[in-house]
Amino acid sequence: MKREKRKKAVALTFNEAADPAPRVTAKGQGRIAEAIIQRARENDVPVREDPSLAELLLKIDLDEVIPESLYTAVAEIFALIYRADQRAKELRKDKNPQER
Incomplete structure (x- = not known):
């Protein structure tokens, strides 16, 4: 029987004024990764799937x-x-021209 791979997630932030590069602000595997992804989606933070990069960032x-x-x-x-x-x-602007 094939085991399912554990989900992995890393959250990055970049404050150009304070940091020379993006900073790791959250990371985890399994349930922690799922919570990170869920929190990102709840807050309209883009989520990008890249397992190789996630492995390095972890x-x-x-x-x-x-x-x-x-x-x-x-x-x-x-x-x-x-x-x-x-x-x-x-x-959104095309749908709501008054936002321009």
Whole structure:
């Protein structure tokens, strides 16, 4: 019988004024990962699935900035999220022209 892989999650924040790079603010596996994902969705925080990157980010201590070796991978995900957020804002403006 095949065992299901445990879910993994890592939450990142980036405060350009205070930090040189994104910071790990939550991480976990199994039920903790599920709680992180649920909390993100409840607060309209984008969730991106990337098991390989999650595995690397799980090795970083809480409240530490990511290492330079992960800048490109994390920047690509932040860019995808930013573009998706911009598209969603544009769609909302198209539906509600008075928001312009």
